Amino acid sequence: MPQPRRGVRRRVLSRLAATAVAAVLAATAAACSSPGSSDAGGSGGGSGGKDGDGEGGSVTVALITSTSGPLASYGEQYLRGFEAGLDYATDGTGEVDGIAIEVVKSDDAAEPDTAVALARQRIGEGARIIAGTVSSGVAVQLSPLAEQNQVLYISGPAATDAVTGSNDYTFRSGRQTYQDVVTAKEILGGQSEGKKVVVLAQDSAFGQANVAAVEGVLGAQGMEVASVLAPPSATDLTPSAAQVLAEDPDMVFVAWAGDTAQSMWTTLDQQGVLDAATVVTGLDLRASYPVFGKARDKVTLLAHYVPGATDTPEAQALQSYFDAQGWETDLFTPDGFNAAQMVVEAVRAGGADGDTQAMIDALEGFTFSGVKGENTVRAEDHALLQPMFQAAFESADDGALPTVVQTFDAAVVAPAPAAAEGS
Incomplete structure (x- = not known):
């Protein structure tokens, strides 16, 4: 009942x-x-x-x-x-x-x-x-x-x-965003306590929800949480990358949506963000795979869905x-x-x-x-x-596809009702 x-x-x-x-x-x-x-x-x-x-x-x-x-x-x-x-x-x-x-x-x-x-x-x-x-x-x-x-x-x-x-x-x-963040927590295991995470996202309802979820999940585990919110219409993301580096993070949680994703990842790589910290993000759409492919060894991928998995x-x-x-x-x-x-x-x-x-x-x-x-x-x-996944690319080839590394049961990544109501 x-x-x-x-x-x-x-x-x-x-x-x-x-x-x-x-x-x-x-x-x-x-x-x-x-x-x-x-x-x-x-x-x-x-x-x-x-x-x-x-x-x-x-x-x-x-x-x-x-x-x-x-x-x-x-x-x-x-x-x-x-x-x-x-x-x-x-x-x-x-x-x-x-x-x-x-x-x-x-x-x-x-x-x-x-x-x-x-x-x-x-x-x-x-x-x-x-x-x-x-x-x-x-x-x-x-x-x-x-x-x-x-x-x-x-x-x-x-x-x-x-x-x-x-x-x-x-x-x-x-x-929902909470499930993304809990999946990231499960992937990272005990690596988060006492470290600093910076959330890089767009200044939108989606981006703000990610900041709140990271504060609620990773912040509750003792991580210091900061955020860099870029204007949704921004095409030059160099200033945002510089702000992330200035925070000297141990981890960067990237939550991005839309057609500027490729530019964003290219900028993070060029500015050294991908080498400066553990970068965690969600697997994006197929069109972004070439970008993820180049950064495959520098990015930890949580996944809402992996095609064909x-x-x-x-x-x-x-x-x-x-x-x-x-x-x-x-x-x-x-x-x-x-x-x-x-x-x-x-x-x-x-x-x-x-x-x-x-x-x-x-x-x-x-x-x-x-x-x-x-x-x-x-x-x-x-x-x-619902279940969630950790993903990785199957090879270093440009046309490589992502595969499932591990599957997280729906109960493990379930959002807390109180957190959902308060977000």
Whole structure:
């Protein structure tokens, strides 16, 4: 039996309100389109209810993520993973229990205002589920919006810990920053006590979450924690590298996202940061592998996902789907696949009416096999417990691929509920 959650009393009080909101949204929903998906800008709104024959019906899922801007590559990985996951979880039908899952895709360009406007539009058109976003800054804006409108929100690769435990309506399909940092702690073992770590990150919700997590995990082990936060738009990162060196760290924890990663790693190498301290970072997308390859002996890699490293039924299905499409799996492919599995479970429980409370109840405590292994939605705060990895490149060749050095069980790298709520 799940332990009582923070929001349980609020939820009891809001059941009647949720029913009323659902009725209003159903009344204003756009007409049903054929099963499948549409690009941003199309109507694409499902009825959120049953059709005229009293059978089937559809539930609209609004996928809001970045397909342009600095995080576009991450958004594409998520969308491809979702497509493969939906195919797998519905046996290629796009339906569950006769209910069509209508997917509407929208580009938030990693801009919170754009994402909020799109979410409001899709909710007005009848969407009962919002999913996606690779931007932490977007995720922290969509979460309260989901609560206000009493719709389900399943965040994508956005890693900020602030999403976990934010409200009863918000879930996540990927890992969070705390899990990254705990993985780093496990990799380093007892090497951290009494030493100094500098967090190098962008001055964004994602970067700030990493500083907080390092303070909460490594700082609690007796490490002195400092940070260097670079402007997200910066292209010349020499000043940031100089600030890191000036701190005289024993360890540098790098948390970076977006298309300036290659420039950042080149600068750190040129400025001697990679030789001056133990550098720990997360394995990034495939496009960054050549950069990691050159620094492979100087960087310790934690990994949210290593392409091709698992052999679960879901990993096999994913690879088969991607092979047929001519795609390659990447860092955030599992997040999209997980999201589709969670959407199907939610729609199965919520029915064609998109009963939000029923969807929430179905996902809380939900354990399922995913691309990475077994996932569990922690009931009390909706953290997604999942395995994490240490990675290394298999050779010194420029085209070398990363492999798994060790796998950390989901329970070992689970975020502490109190830390997630306070982040």
